[in-house]
Amino acid sequence: MLLRHTPETLVERSALTVNPAKTCQPVGAMYAALGIHKCMPHSHGSQGCCAYHRSALTRHYKDPIMATTSSFTEGASVFGGQANILEAFANIFNLYDPDIVAVHTTCLSETIGDDLPQIINKAITENKIPPGKTVIAASTPSFKGSHITGYSNMVSAMIKYFARNTGKKNGCVNLIPTFIEPSDMAEIKHIAESMGAKYIMFPDTSDVVNGPMDGKFRMYPKGGATKEEIASSGDSILTIGLGRTGTLEPAKLLDTHCKVPAEIIDLPIGITATDEFVDLIRKTAGVSVPEEILLERGQLVDVLCDMNQYTYGKKASLVGDPDILVGLVRLCREAGMEILHVVSGTKAGPKFERKIKELAGEKTIVKTGAQADMFYFHQLVKNDKPDLILGNTYCKYIARDMDIPLVRTGFPIYDRVGHSYFPIVGYRGGLRLLEKILDALMDRIDRDASEEKVELVM
């Protein structure tokens, strides 16, 4: 089918992206903004972008995703979008009554050169923003960066507009997660909470985009970090950034802005990465590791041992967002797997490459950036057939074409549920990921076994 169109020989492409392994900045910014309580994401550009971004998030989370748009027309693209956004503020506060509006730009408004901070100041001086309400803004042009950059930029905006150093420490640890599922955010909170650490986490999309069905359509579901919490993050002892690509910039900003030192660690996927996270919390918050967490860890290690023979030596190819990829590689390596390819449309730099090679070995092919797309990934997979693919929904074409098992991870996942309810981070997340990997591999063994070799106990 579709992938009949992918030739095996790797061709040099200079100007072309085929089947992208990334999307654009605003979608990440929109998602991050949903992680603030009672916040309306606002897209400063034409309607189309906003409609696409809302659709993408709606398909992925299967929850109503709200966002407003400046509705650019030809006029706006000539004279600038100031008039549109001022009108938009009036309408948004009047009709949807959010506490916060989080504006992100699109390629269009960026190219026109709208100066959002200046426009917002104007809106404030002209009393266009009701008392007690806040507008924050991030610049998110997609001709630089990807959805991960957009996410990171919006988190930086939260810090810029809210975080304050009052000179009085609050005894908290700041937790800034990279672009991950609401279930993962919940799991990170679970770990911090069960350790008894005082923490502030933002953004926090748990209970926002995986809300319960309760008979109501809510503009603003109950979850999300509050403005006060984010403000107080400037008084914390330490910031832990979980996942370098998505959190380095905001964590640095909090340091320069409020003098909160930062430590950037890998997203806690797998045993050692989670150990590092737990240990860092233990040391910073001065707490000890409770029985509950030890039990979870023990269970993960147990299953890893029990099932080691099925994962050991299996070859995996991975595509997705850098921070998640690092975590996945770590878990796969712990399960004894070999990593053939690691591809990301998001440019992640030489540090990322070194890190992957450190974890997976020099032979692993690592590529990120514009021409690191699904087309390229497919070519790699065609050339040295792995036993398993880890990647988003779009990998299904490749998996089907190559008849290789696929474990869906990352963004977007349009064709399965579960990702927004069950984590892949932490020990419990590791357990789920391992279960998924084993299911995929063992279903395959069962399917391919000859009649006399089908076994009851595995």
Place this chain on the structure above:
Amino acid sequence: MIGILEERKLQVFENGKDSYGIECGKSSAAGSVSQRACVFCGSRVVLYPIADALHLIHGPIGCAAYTWDIRGSMSSGPELHRMSFSTDLQEREVVYGGEKKLYAALTELIAEYRPKAAFVYSTCIVGLIGDDVESVCRRVERETGIRVLPVHSEGFKGTKKDGYKAACDAVFKLMGTDDETPVSPFSINILGEFNLAGETWIIKDYYRRMGIEVVSCITGDGRVDEIARAHRAKLNVVQCSGSMTSLAKTMKDEYGIPFIRVSYFGIEDMTKALYDVAARFDDELITRNTIDLVSDEVGRLLPRLEKYRANLIGKKAAIYVGGSFKSFSLVKALRHLGMETVVVGSQTGSAEDYEYLKEITKEGTIICDDTNPLELSSFILNKGADLLIGGVKERPIAYKMGIAFCDHNHERKEALAGYEGMINFAREVHDSVTSPVWKFSPARIRARISPDQGGAI
């Protein structure tokens, strides 16, 4: 009722109560949670099903990523249309122009795939930086001998409707090049059918049984060569919405091909479509074939509908879809299932469309243009709808409110056109409305406990 934005007041109408003409075709008020898309989106959806053409999106990555294979238009042959090609513009190009990159991308692609034709979509930013896409296309066309058609679909230059127009202009340029292949005197083009869930195949089969040749379907399961000889068909049959009327008009002016508007959805409209086409040819055999076909299909359909209808009588529906033509058929089809429409709206309806909706709906029905989720959910609540028919962004809203949903947009998984489609539609509506999951809906539980609240949430 909730507040409606002042400038949207005239876009919402209650049948039997209000008396103004509904406003439409406006771009959404700045700051509203609009459900609407852009010009590019309109062009992309129309041209997307042309399966042996190359579709290259000139712009930053997002525009391409979001339209990658999300429409479910099926092809019986090549699948080049399902690939996502983008120039992925970077800052450098935004500053210095993207023409070089576009040229390189096009030539690389054409060399690799030798497509029958290529469409190049301009997105917002390309309009802004002023790339001369036209001349790049001409140059590549000259050098490769393959038709390369620019599609002027800069998102901000209007609404989705303008995108349809841009797509029609591009398609029209493909016509008139094949004068060799024989075409029957009883021949038509199908316009504005996109082969979602294989619907084109159902419709084509009806025409085959009537003895009519379908020269081209624009654009469902589309092929460049078929479009190239479309100018020789005897009649254009335009299905639904505004998407293809402009093409039909151009073909009438340029080639003298008359056109009729039809809908393939629901029993009356499907039947009327086939009879209208047959009447145009005024041929005894075709007329007899059509009568046979209709009585055959309807005869089989009606008893099958009964069991669904029995459970649906008296239930209420809300409709919010893209094209208003589609909503007419839906109102009628729901009536066949014993259901009443209490809210109906569209993203792109015209003034006449809304007048017609006033005629076919009952007093008290809310008719709206380009609504937003807050309005929509309050209308639904207010009118006590049991079902929402809409698209991808409406689905979770319905579910959170605890009411049934049917996708009548491009995410539908089942063919809803034709007689077979009517059964699918009935089943889908039935299964959703009568699903056991609603007994877990807090709204309904509360409604049962205190009936005087009338299902209040």
